[in-house]
Amino acid sequence: MSSGAVPAFLPGGEHQGLQGEQPRSRVPMTLLLSVFLIYTFTPLIYLIISATKSNADLFGTFGFWFGRQFSLFENLHALFTREGGIFLRWALNSFIYSLVSAVGAALISAAAGYAFARFEFHGRKAAFAIILGAVMIPQTVLVIPIFFVLSVIGLGNNPLGVILPSMISPIGVYLMRIYIEEGVDSELIDAARMDGAGELRIFIDIVLRLAAPGFITVLLLSFVGTWNNYFLPLIVLRSQEYYPLTVGLSAWYQLASVGGGGSQVLLPLVMTGALVSIIPVILVFLLLQRFWQGGLSAGALR
Amino acid sequence: MRSPVEPKSAGAWRSQIPTGKALVPYLLLAPFGCLFAVFIVAPLVYAFYISLFRDTLVGGRQFAGAANYLRVMSDDKFWAGLGNLFLFGIVQVPVMLGLATLLALVLDRGQLYGEALFRLGLFLPYAVPGVIAALIWGYVYGPVFGPFAQLAEAIDVPAPELLSREAMLFSIANIVTWEFLGYYMIIFYAALKAIPPHLLEAALLDGASRWQFVRYIQLPLLRPMILLAIVFSINGTLQLFNEPYLMRVHAPTVIDSSYTPNLYAYSLTTANQQYNYAAAISFVLGAVIACASYLFILVSGRRRRR
Structure with missing residues (x-):
């Protein structure tokens, strides 16, 4: 069976039992990886269990086992009603910022990738080299300078200050260029031009359609990247109502840990909120494996 | 990163300013280019610019040359x-x-x-x-x-x-x-x-x-x-x-x-x-x-x- 042709993540990857090799190492290999799987799951299981506990049980019962009462639904109710339902607002913010950034990043990267893949123009090589070079600019080092510029142009404490910078995806441009070079026939584009199709129409109807897998990959990676981003929104946004989940939760976390005066009531909410906020990303990764695995390995190969 | 930046010879710019169809690739690149300029190039330039100054309580913003960098070196x-x-x-x-x-x-x-x-x-x-x-x-x-x-x-x-x-x-x-x-x-x-x-x-x-x-x-x-x-x-x-x-x-x-x-x-x-x-x-x-x-x-x- 040729393993080279089987994409790493498609189910049915369990092949490879090479003839002549004894399966005697199956048990030790499985045990070895199980150790790591336990390591991986330990904090997640802790989080799941903690999300079902009341405040008293968090302190009073063992962390890796359920408490005296099952409080998950009380916690969820408290989570979504506290401070006028601000958690839901944060969740919606996260979703909107991520979605708008992702759609923008995918469209903008597709347009740029198409220009690099199918057009000759002055400065093409230099522009592409600059974009690839930008991949190496440390992201967090850029955050504080971006904050300065946002303050100058009046986008300090504005969601656009998080969304617009998140639309820049040098890796996205690179990926789209590859996808279009390989997946979009230039004769098809020429034929469409002969038939009198406008350039915008060609881009939308032919290029985007044929490069859809690449488009979805960039969309996904950008969505997850914005959903998980912390440093940029932390610096740019000051009003609670603009926070995404990461910033809002960490604010509660700090309150719960530092402040006295009943702020420990927040603890179960932080646990439950953390659980709620990681579920969408995990689902996205599990359901759409086919798309991100291509992006991950290509991103690392660049 | 495979190819280093290849400087275009000045002659490349001699040809006429692009019009019509020749504009298409530039238009396609424009959205990315604008964001890149505003959120990568401008922040770097602006941050470098203000790093050359010092805010003082009495004198306002004063040019400080490399003073901030020297301060980092000995911080x-x-x-x-x-x-x-x-x-x-x-x-x-x-x-x-x-x-x-x-x-x-x-x-x-x-x-x-x-x-x-x-x-x-x-x-x-x-x-x-x-x-x-x-x-x-x-x-x-x-x-x-x-x-x-x-x-x-x-x-x-x-x-x-x-x-x-x-x-x-x-x-x-x-x-x-x-x-x-x-x-x-x-x-x-x-x-x-x-x-x-x-x-x-x-x-x-x-x-x-x-x-x-x-x-x-x-x-x-x-x-x-x-x-x-x-x-x-x-x-x-x-x-x-x-x-x-x-x-x-x-x-x-x-x-x-x-x-x-x-x-x-x-x-x-x-x-x-x-x-x-x-x-x-x-x-x-x-x-x-x-x-x-x-x-x-x-x-x-x-x-x-x-």
């Missing part, structure tokens, strides 16, 4: 933060990438029960936002209701002080390893999958042992990917922020406001509003990251040629 807080990261990286990066390589090799060999479960399960932490991962581990480490402390109490031994000055770097290293181990494992695994299977068959026919196949075929072919992973990890290490920022809540005396350079720049920006100096710190940090990556590429390239 013990900045260098202590970098020192922390050096200690951190020298342990965390080899451990994480070594384990990731091992896991990828085991996965690739395919002699496992439930391979898909391991592949996805080990990757799962990458889907958890870094700040949430730090938050969860912060509670797991915690002395009050952290499960490790509870276990220690139950068997009547002193609780491990996972948030103490001595243990903190390791505790943070563990969080980062937890987040990225599966990610690098998957990347290495994909690279191993690209090795043509006939190579293994040929090697086995020639009487090579499985270990020899790993040592002389798989690891050398994996090498470029591992080097790239090291560059990314150096990059990520020097930008460390989320984990120490959240751990600070539990251990404010262990993690001060300059525990890592990024944390320092953040505190200078938000708490002290020393924008000029924070900008200089960001630039020096960026330069350190670029130098470290470049040095590493240089050294590993030289070793290969020998």
